[in-house]
Amino acid sequence: MSARSAFRSAHTLIAIATCGVLSACEQAPQGSAAPLAAASAAQPARPVAVAFAPPPSSAIPDDAFGVVVRQGEALFRNTPAHAPQYTGNTLSCRNCHLDAGRLADSAPMWAAWVSYPAYRSKNRHVNTFEERLQDCFRFSMNGKAPPSGSPALVALEAYSYWMASGAPTHAVLRGAGYPRLPKPAQGWDYARGQALYTEHCALCHGADGQGLLVEGKPWFPPLWGPQSYNWGAGMSRLDLAAGFIKANMPLGNGNSLSDQQAWDVAYYIDSHERPQDPRYLGSIEATRRQFHDGPYETYGRTVNGHLLGVGSGVSGGSTVTQAARGRTTTTLRD
Amino acid sequence: MRRHGVLTAVLLSGAVAHADAPPPAADASVRPAASSSAALAAQMALAQQIVLHGSPQGAHECAICHGEEGQGKIKAAFPHLAGLPKPYLERQLKHFDALARNNPSMQAIAHKLDDAQIAALATYFSRQVPPPIMSPVTPPPALGEALALRGRDAIPACVTCHGPGGRGLGGALSAAFPPIAGQPAVYLERQLRAWKNGQRPAGLDGLMGAIGKRLSEAEIVAVSQYFAAQPTLAATVATEARP
Numbered sequence: 001m002s003a004r005s006a007f008r009s010a011h012t013l014i015a016i017a018t019c020g021v022l023s024a025c026e027q028a029p030q031g032s033a034a035p036l037a038a039a040s041a042a043q044p045a046r047p048v049a050v051a052f053a054p055p056p057s058s059a060i061p062d063d064a065f066g067v068v069v070r071q072g073e074a075l076f077r078n079t080p081a082h083a084p085q086y087t088g089n090t091l092s093c094r095n096c097h098l099d100a101g102r103l104a105d106s107a108p109m110w111a112a113w114v115s116y117p118a119y120r121s122k123n124r125h126v127n128t129f130e131e132r133l134q135d136c137f138r139f140s141m142n143g144k145a146p147p148s149g150s151p152a153l154v155a156l157e158a159y160s161y162w163m164a165s166g167a168p169t170h171a172v173l174r175g176a177g178y179p180r181l182p183k184p185a186q187g188w189d190y191a192r193g194q195a196l197y198t199e200h201c202a203l204c205h206g207a208d209g210q211g212l213l214v215e216g217k218p219w220f221p222p223l224w225g226p227q228s229y230n231w232g233a234g235m236s237r238l239d240l241a242a243g244f245i246k247a248n249m250p251l252g253n254g255n256s257l258s259d260q261q262a263w264d265v266a267y268y269i270d271s272h273e274r275p276q277d278p279r280y281l282g283s284i285e286a287t288r289r290q291f292h293d294g295p296y297e298t299y300g301r302t303v304n305g306h307l308l309g310v311g312s313g314v315s316g317g318s319t320v321t322q323a324a325r326g327r328t329t330t331t332l333r334d
Numbered sequence: 335m336r337r338h339g340v341l342t343a344v345l346l347s348g349a350v351a352h353a354d355a356p357p358p359a360a361d362a363s364v365r366p367a368a369s370s371s372a373a374l375a376a377q378m379a380l381a382q383q384i385v386l387h388g389s390p391q392g393a394h395e396c397a398i399c400h401g402e403e404g405q406g407k408i409k410a411a412f413p414h415l416a417g418l419p420k421p422y423l424e425r426q427l428k429h430f431d432a433l434a435r436n437n438p439s440m441q442a443i444a445h446k447l448d449d450a451q452i453a454a455l456a457t458y459f460s461r462q463v464p465p466p467i468m469s470p471v472t473p474p475p476a477l478g479e480a481l482a483l484r485g486r487d488a489i490p491a492c493v494t495c496h497g498p499g500g501r502g503l504g505g506a507l508s509a510a511f512p513p514i515a516g517q518p519a520v521y522l523e524r525q526l527r528a529w530k531n532g533q534r535p536a537g538l539d540g541l542m543g544a545i546g547k548r549l550s551e552a553e554i555v556a557v558s559q560y561f562a563a564q565p566t567l568a569a570t571v572a573t574e575a576r577p
Contacts (some may be wrong), residue, residue: 036354053562057484098488099485099486099487099488100484102487105488165526201452202508203507203538204495204507212507214497214498214503215498219494219503248488249539250539250541251490251494251495251496252488252489252490252539252541252545253539253540253541253543253544253545254488254543256540256544294546306359
């Protein structure tokens with residue numbers, strides 16, 4: 001970890017401590033002008049950041065437990081193939097949790113494991129780790145929550161638990177969640193984001209944001225549209241998307257964009273239509289008021305004359321067929 | 335030259351199969367010279383003259399090191415150029431000319447080529463068939479395969495951008511992230527070290543510069559051996575076409 005990112009992590013950890021640390025963690029009350037100060041005051045007893053590194057995959061034990069850990073890793077790497085009954089798009093866990101859930105500042109699973117059970121403002125109760133995983137399927141995968149205790153969840157829990165081998169419980173681990181970026185001086189801007197997207201993102205994710213299939217398999221993930229995360233996912237929030245982008249994109253050269261650029265490109269991406277929030281209350285306005293009433297939400301806002309939140313494709317996963325999956329980009333882009 | 339024609343047809347059909355038939359308009363943007371068959375023939379003739387005999391300005395003939403059809407010479411670590419994307423080849427010659435890639439032999443050659451000659455050579459080599467793979471003496475180390483297929487920490491799996499087996503993702507993606515399968519291991523090692531040491535342009539979004547700096551020497555050797563042992567696109571097509 002560079003000195004710069006270490007500094008950033010230390011700076012943001014206290015804020016992170018107030019939320020669950022999977023990916024779509026909630027902030028302390030939205031719109032807070034000084035989240036860092038508020039968080040510090042709210043939870044002064046929380047320990048400072050602890051450095052941690054997960055064991056290498058080669059150390060997964062060759063026993064009955066290791067078999068399930070490996071199933072979890074396989075599911076994490078290629079979720080539509082291993083959990084088709086619960087996924088509604090072409091995304092895999094590893095698309096948002098890079099290096100198969102191992103990479104710091106990319107919401108690593110070892111840090112998430114030691115952070116639950118935790119209170120989440122998203123649903124206003126204490127969530128178990130399992131319930132948190134279920135939300136990933138419901139929102140980020142635009143699918144269905146696997147039943148409690150189902151093999152898919154057990155495998156993901158085993159994989160996360162194993163990666164956290166030796167980590168202190170209820171600690172804040174360095175690199176947990178995504179970095180918190182300071183609010184941008186210039187706000188965020190669609191045109192600036194579009195120019196950045198065209199220059200740095202479109203080659204892999206497509207000018208139309210629909211990603212790429214290679215030999216019929218998901219390769220580069222779609223960022224909006226029917227095969228992407230839905231309006232209930234954490235990545236549809238600008239602060240979380242900007243933090244992920246800043247630390248991790250372009251893939252292979254994270255922290256090369258400025259904070260301002262990360263905000264702008266996050267705004268551009270989250271100004272496109274995506275599947276409806278499965279908690280939809282019958283109107284965009286009511287859904288926004290109930291679930292998206294924050295400064296980092298684009299749902300229910302009008303961008304370029306389009307009211308966001310209409311939804312694209314089908315929410316809920318069960319009706320998305322394999323054929324529908326294959327219909328996205330099957331040609332290689334020129 | 336008849337053989338060239340056949341080989342080119344094989345390569346193109348292979349590429350099309352791999353790329354799921356990119357639309358013609360998009361294809362034209364990658365090979366604008368192909369828009370006119372007469373212009374293409376002129377480019378190929380100009381290039382072949384330089385490949386076999388050198389340029390009137392004194393650039394050495396390409397064939398000495400890279401072979402008449404750009405097959406390269408594995409034992410001497412001269413990379414194959416055959417079948418590499420035209421924009422990639424063109425960019426490299428310009429980088430040599432600008433001293434951005436540190437190779438005195440290629441710098442001397444590129445300096446004596448004009449833009450039209452560079453475009454012709456890039457067209458010529460891009461339309462040749464990559465060489466079949468040389469079997470490695472020993473299987474590539476597991477470390478190389480792990481990096482290639484899974485990556486490590488903030489180093490993405492190489493195949494993410496260089497495509498399955500390092501054969502490229504086709505089209506504009508291959509132009510940015512060229513196929514690397516079947517290149518000489520020593521050549522690949524030198525490139526990774528050049529990125530590590532800041533002696534080759536860091537590439538699109540600085541990706542290879544950033545990645546090279548994070549690689550250890552052991553990883554550089556291992557991953558180079560891995561991709562040197564992977565079949566090229568042409569070899570893959572030939573194998574798959576066999577009844």
